[in-house]
Amino acid sequence: MPIIDASVHVFFPGNGDLRGFMHEPYKSRGFPDYEMDWYGAPGGEYVTWAQRDGMYPGSDPDFTARQLFSERKIDLAILHPMTRGMMPDRHLGTALAAAHNEMLARRWLEHDTYGERFRGTIRVVPDDIDGALKEIERWKDHPRMVQIGIPLQSHALYGKPQFWPLWEAAADAGLPVAVHTEVGSGIDNAPTPSGVPRTYPHYFTFMALNYVYHLMNMIAEGVFERYRDLRIVFADGAGDMVTPFIWRMDTFGRPHLEQTPWAPEMPGDYLPGHVYFIHGSMDGPGDRPEASEWLRMTGKEDMVMFGSSYPHWHAADHRELPSAWTGEQREKVLSGNAAKLYGLQDALTGGGSRKQVTHP
Amino acid sequence: MPTNRLPTGREHVVCADDEIPPGTHKVFPIGRHGVGVYNVNGVFYAIANYCPHEGGPLCSGRTRGRSVVSDRAPGGASVVRDGEFVYCPWHQWGFELATGTTAVKPEWSIRTYPVRVVDHKIIVTA
Amino acid sequence: MTFSEIRERAAGTGQAPVRVVDSDVHPVPKPGMLVEYLPEAGRKAFDHKIGDTIFYDAPDYAHAKAMRVDAFVPGGGFPGSDPDLAFRQLVVEAGSDVGILEPGGRSHFLPEVNSAIMTAVNHWIDNHWLDKTNNWHGRWRGSICASIDDPRGTAREIEYWAGHPYMSQILIKAEPRPAWGDPKYDPVWAAAVKHDLPVSCHLSRSRHEELPMPPVGFPSYNHDFMVTYSLLAANQVQSLIFDGVFERFPTLKIILVEHAFTWILPLMWRMDAVWAARKSDVPHVRRKPSDYVKDHIWFTTQPLDYPEDKLELTNALEWMEADKILLFSSDYPHWTFDDPRWVIKHIPERMRTAIMRDNGIAVYKNVPQTVPAIEGQTIAY
Numbered sequence: 001m002p003i004i005d006a007s008v009h010v011f012f013p014g015n016g017d018l019r020g021f022m023h024e025p026y027k028s029r030g031f032p033d034y035e036m037d038w039y040g041a042p043g044g045e046y047v048t049w050a051q052r053d054g055m056y057p058g059s060d061p062d063f064t065a066r067q068l069f070s071e072r073k074i075d076l077a078i079l080h081p082m083t084r085g086m087m088p089d090r091h092l093g094t095a096l097a098a099a100h101n102e103m104l105a106r107r108w109l110e111h112d113t114y115g116e117r118f119r120g121t122i123r124v125v126p127d128d129i130d131g132a133l134k135e136i137e138r139w140k141d142h143p144r145m146v147q148i149g150i151p152l153q154s155h156a157l158y159g160k161p162q163f164w165p166l167w168e169a170a171a172d173a174g175l176p177v178a179v180h181t182e183v184g185s186g187i188d189n190a191p192t193p194s195g196v197p198r199t200y201p202h203y204f205t206f207m208a209l210n211y212v213y214h215l216m217n218m219i220a221e222g223v224f225e226r227y228r229d230l231r232i233v234f235a236d237g238a239g240d241m242v243t244p245f246i247w248r249m250d251t252f253g254r255p256h257l258e259q260t261p262w263a264p265e266m267p268g269d270y271l272p273g274h275v276y277f278i279h280g281s282m283d284g285p286g287d288r289p290e291a292s293e294w295l296r297m298t299g300k301e302d303m304v305m306f307g308s309s310y311p312h313w314h315a316a317d318h319r320e321l322p323s324a325w326t327g328e329q330r331e332k333v334l335s336g337n338a339a340k341l342y343g344l345q346d347a348l349t350g351g352g353s354r355k356q357v358t359h360p
Numbered sequence: 361m362p363t364n365r366l367p368t369g370r371e372h373v374v375c376a377d378d379e380i381p382p383g384t385h386k387v388f389p390i391g392r393h394g395v396g397v398y399n400v401n402g403v404f405y406a407i408a409n410y411c412p413h414e415g416g417p418l419c420s421g422r423t424r425g426r427s428v429v430s431d432r433a434p435g436g437a438s439v440v441r442d443g444e445f446v447y448c449p450w451h452q453w454g455f456e457l458a459t460g461t462t463a464v465k466p467e468w469s470i471r472t473y474p475v476r477v478v479d480h481k482i483i484v485t486a
Numbered sequence: 487m488t489f490s491e492i493r494e495r496a497a498g499t500g501q502a503p504v505r506v507v508d509s510d511v512h513p514v515p516k517p518g519m520l521v522e523y524l525p526e527a528g529r530k531a532f533d534h535k536i537g538d539t540i541f542y543d544a545p546d547y548a549h550a551k552a553m554r555v556d557a558f559v560p561g562g563g564f565p566g567s568d569p570d571l572a573f574r575q576l577v578v579e580a581g582s583d584v585g586i587l588e589p590g591g592r593s594h595f596l597p598e599v600n601s602a603i604m605t606a607v608n609h610w611i612d613n614h615w616l617d618k619t620n621n622w623h624g625r626w627r628g629s630i631c632a633s634i635d636d637p638r639g640t641a642r643e644i645e646y647w648a649g650h651p652y653m654s655q656i657l658i659k660a661e662p663r664p665a666w667g668d669p670k671y672d673p674v675w676a677a678a679v680k681h682d683l684p685v686s687c688h689l690s691r692s693r694h695e696e697l698p699m700p701p702v703g704f705p706s707y708n709h710d711f712m713v714t715y716s717l718l719a720a721n722q723v724q725s726l727i728f729d730g731v732f733e734r735f736p737t738l739k740i741i742l743v744e745h746a747f748t749w750i751l752p753l754m755w756r757m758d759a760v761w762a763a764r765k766s767d768v769p770h771v772r773r774k775p776s777d778y779v780k781d782h783i784w785f786t787t788q789p790l791d792y793p794e795d796k797l798e799l800t801n802a803l804e805w806m807e808a809d810k811i812l813l814f815s816s817d818y819p820h821w822t823f824d825d826p827r828w829v830i831k832h833i834p835e836r837m838r839t840a841i842m843r844d845n846g847i848a849v850y851k852n853v854p855q856t857v858p859a860i861e862g863q864t865i866a867y
Contacts, residue, residue, distance in 0.1 A: 042767050157703035159710075193698040193718045194665035194725065201764045201771075202667075202728040205757055206721055213700040213717070216710040240752035244802075248713045248746050248791040252822070255452035255545045256709035257464055261427045261437050266465060268793075282759040285752075290805050297798050314763065414828040420556045422549060449555030450823055452545040466794060 001331060002348045003318055004338040005068060005077045007180075007235050007278045007307025012103060013059040021102050026095035032085040032184040039191065039203045041313050050311035057311035061107055065114040068310065072318070076347060078146060078307075078338070079108055080121045080235065085184030086153050087125070094131030097123040101139055109144040119342065121149035121178060126158070129165050140173040146342040148175050151182035152207075152236060155189070158214040159221030167227045176231035176276070176341055179214065181207055204282075204314075208236035212245050215275065219249065222262035224270040231341060232275055235307065239277030240284060243298040246271060272299055276341060278307035279333055281316035291322035292329060301329045305338040365389045370485070377480045380404070383443055387419045390486045395473060397482060398423065398457055400443055405457040406484045407446070408471035416450035418470065423447070426454065426463060502859035506826050506866050507846025508582035509786045510688070510743050510815035511626075513589055513615050514566040515607075523609040528602030531594045539592075542691075542708045544821055557819035565819035569620040576818045577625055581826050581866035584846070584853055585818075586686075587615055587628050588657055588743060593692045601639035604631040608647060616652040624857050627850065629657035629686065634666075634674060641673040648681035654850040655686045655741065661696040666722050667729020675735045684739035684784075684849050687722070689715055719745035720753055727757065727778045730770040739849055740783045744817060747785035748799075751806040754779055780807060784849055786815035787841065788824040790832060800834055809837040813845050826866040838867060 011034055012018040019027050035045060046057040050067060058064060068074040081100040087093035104120045111118065122139045124132035139145045148170050156162065158179075170177045182188070190196045191210070197203045211234040224230060249267040257264060277283075283304075285291045295301045308316045318334060325333070339345045374388045374397055385398040387409055394409035396419030409419040423443045430438035445454045445463070455462055460472035473486040521532055544552035557565035557575060566572060576582050589607050594600050611628050614620060630647040632640035640658070647653050656678055664670075678685045691697060697704070698718045705711040719742050725731075732738060757775035761768070792799045803812075817823050826842070833841055847853050 152702065154702045157700075157705065157710075159706065160703070189699075189701045191701050192665065192721045193700055194660075194721050195663040195695070197665070197721075197725065197728075198667060199728045200767045201757075201760045202724045204764070205724050205728075205753075205760045206717075209717055209720065210700070210702045213702050213705065213710075213714050216714050217703070217705055220705075220707050220710040238752075238756065240755065241749060244746070244748035244752065244791065245713060245716075247748055247793050247799075248716065248789075249709065250793070251791040252713055252789060253709040254464060255447075255454070256707060258427050258452075258454070258545060259707055259709075261429045264464075269465075282756055282763070285755045285805075286759065290801070293801060294805075297801075298793070414823075414825045416554075417556055422546065422555075424546075447546065449550070451821060452550070 002075045002335040003073060003306070004335045004344065004348075005074045005308050005310070006305040006338045007280070008064070008068065008077045008079050008310050009058055009312065010064070010079045010081050010104065010108060011056050011059045012100070013056045018099055021099035022095055026092055029092055031087065031092060031096060032186065034082055034084065034183050036183055037185055038196070039200070042200055045313060046311045047313055047315050050315070061111050061114060065117070069114070069117060075335070076117050076119060076344060078119045078121070078342065079104060080149055080178060080180060081123055082183045083123050085186030086151055086182055086188045088187045090125055090128035091131065093125035094128045094135065097125055098135055101135060105139070105142060105145070109142070115144065116347070119144050119146040119344070121145070121147050122175070123149045124166070126150050126154065126163055126166060129162070132166055133169050136169045136173060136175075140175060146175070147233065148177045150177060150179055152179050152210055153182055153186070153188035154214070157217035159217035159219070159223050164223070164226070167223055167230050171227045171229040174229065176233050178233040178235045179211060180235035208238040209241060211236065211238065212241060215242070216245070216249055219267045219270050220253070220260050220263055222260065224274045225263050225265070230274060233278065234276070235278045237278050237280040237283045239279065239300055239304050240294070242271070242275070242277070243300065246298060268298070272302070275303060276337070277304045278309070279304040280307055280309050281314045281320070284322060287322050287324070289324050291324040292326055295325060295329055301332055302337060304333055305341070306333050365391070372484045372486060373481050374484050375482055377477050377482050380482065383423070385419065385423070388484070390484065393417070394419065395484060395486050397475065397484060398446070400457055404475040404477065404482060406473040406475045406486065407457065407460065410471065411448040411450065411453065412468050412470060413448065413451055413453055416448045418446060418448050418455070421447045421449040423457070424454070499859040499861060501856040503856050504583045504843055504847065504854065506581055506583045506814060506842050507850070507853060508576065508585045508816050508818070508826070509741070509813040509846060510788060510817050511572065511576060511585035511587050512566045512818065512820060513569070513572070513587050513611065514564050515610050515614070516563070516567050519614070520606050520610055523606035525602045525605055527598050528606055530596070531592065531599050531603055542705070542711045544708055550821060552821050554819050554821055554823050569615055569626070572818065573623065573625070576816065577623070578860060578863050580816065580818070581864035582816055582818075583857055584625050584627060586654055586850065587611060587626055588686070588688050589629070589631060590690065591631060593659070593661075593690065595693070597633060597636035598639065600633035601636045601643065604633050604643060607631045608643065612650070621652065623860065627652055627654040627853060629653070629655050630683070631657045632674070634658040634671065635662040637671050637673045641677040644674075644677040644681065644683065648683065651852055654852050655684045657686050657688060659690045659692070660687050660718050660722050661690060661692045661698050663696060665725035667725035667731050672734065675731060675738050679735050679737045682737070683851050684741050686741040686743055687719070688743040689719075689745055716746045716749055720749060723750070723753065723779065723783060724757065726783070727775045728768055728771060730768070732778045732782050733770055733772060738782060741786070741813065741849065742783065743786045743815065744788060745785065746789055746791055747787070747812065748791055748802055750779060750785060750811070751802055754806070780810045784811055784813050784845065786813050787829050788815040788817045789822050790824055790829055792832060796832065799832060803834060803837065809840040812841045813849065814842045827864070830867045842867065
């Protein structure tokens, strides 16, 4: 059975290397490293087996490829570079994103041996729409860039109109938009609605759930009514929460549709074909008999895609999926949904993206 | 509600047609919950005074229109078809009086009854 | 039957078994009544004219005021301001037997002012709903309202009311920061467990970062606001568990009112998975998070959110062991009112008496097994 790992995080090996991909005046600016200060995982952010002396985890294409493709039998990996925090200076944010996009394309997507098995994410900064549209324009026709990536953290919910040009560009380009927690330090708010959590497990349990705020707002603002080709991937997982929250949005939201005539359908009707989730190691009921029925509910079996989040400490193993899942569910989650979303069917059957890659 | 209810399943002459002017309604003690007779722009409709959602007193709710996107109006929305919908006074579910169903899918239906006017008398079959 | 007829016939009819414990009823003071009970510290909140403060408005707000429109008092009076009308509509017509009263109450930015307001609310409810005249039928129970952002003031308020025969719980808010696991709140839990009173929380609204403010931006409308509001409750659950509150206070009982509840199912799975992987981060958390939920936390049935396929709700109720954690509630007289006869239809039969009655009798203080019978009362199931 083919396996697509829909969320692998890659990094620059070091700051010197990153600055090498940047132009002045941004090259000489100050910005945070990848590691989080307040909410960094105690004991280390990455799995030990992805570490090697002198190498930043997830920064070496050959090493990563051997671990994913040879050892873990992944067929295709969708690479999602983390950038460097939510920057107050949105221009600097875009410069950092652009450097990561360039590195991703040159070093990973155009790798002589493994490039055909990597796919990439165009990182953009939602606070800099102008810069984001330029980055999308620059990379959208690269044959191995398959999605756009934005941070989960924001000061405004993604249904608000200032973000609509981003959705329009993504929909026009046929590229899904992946939303994922940005690492590093920046001007993001405290991670929970009660402020700062006291423990790491509390932080980690809650942080991913912030997508619910974005999703409900996007639905109520009619984003999916307006941009019928838009697809969003919530890449921190926690797709299980969509079931109770869409029940609530349908039940409670129904009489409120009078306040939002630009979103006339029942909220739940906007999910199919628009909303997707990564399925990681903390997702699902575990190996319980109800796991199969739970996955079927709310159409989640067509929405979730296996993603390891390699090289993070919670890196998921595709061999540890619930035994109760049907063969069809397993196929969808392991590759079918991602193949359909990102147009990878040919790549899986060996057609591959062997086109000559030209530099934009 | 008064305790002397009229039986269901037959024709009831409820009142004269000029007793329910356009935009108004009256509730009559027919059946278990009562029947509301509405005048919407000169056309009469009769519905059960019972919301299929949780059993609220539907005819105690307001009649209104529905909101639509309206690019010219400030705020981008306006209301059309005023008075054609009754909204339950509990959870504000809206039902179209002419069809007896919700405009929002999935459709829920309210119980409606045939109404006709003969010699200026409103007759409800319930 | 008129109200006086009901009252006349109630005398001497004996006791009836409690069938429905209603965990959420909203009494409202008549205009000017609350000010009489305000201590000096609370006067600041009432020394200037205040108009409507609504934003994130429920449907048709100008006319319905987020209430059941048929609950406005004939002759004038806001829904919930007349104990007799509440008795008739909720107890007689809908069939709730015992109603746990949960007053709202405005918030002020000064904790000591909040405490003074709560003191006033408690005296008001004692005199106007729990007194012999208004509670002649013995069915109302009250909440000791307290201001969690003033933990010592809260502990004092609990001590004052703890012996009251009709106070059944403590009532706090979830919006103040930090989350409940912070040790600064320990005096509150200590006073609660000392008197074996559950601590209940009803959703509310405050200002700024305590609206509650989502970390990623403010919602646009009442529905994206109210739906995502549950994440505040979910966050408090995570704090209680991961900060070890139930280890420090092993008999503490927490009730989350009107925060919805179906989200606790996937949250229990998620917390258990994270705890299993990160135990060394929280050595003080000795049990699986879902075990703490099932032993210490209750949720009200209202608002009952459901999918089109009711079997999915039934399955979810089974998987979350809903009979261990749910309490029936109506939210009378708000517009989101759930009728007990309607709720019953959605609960698996084997769970009905637990959720409609037994859990309420067990978790609340001073809720009896029988109450004076009322002739003509609806029997909900």
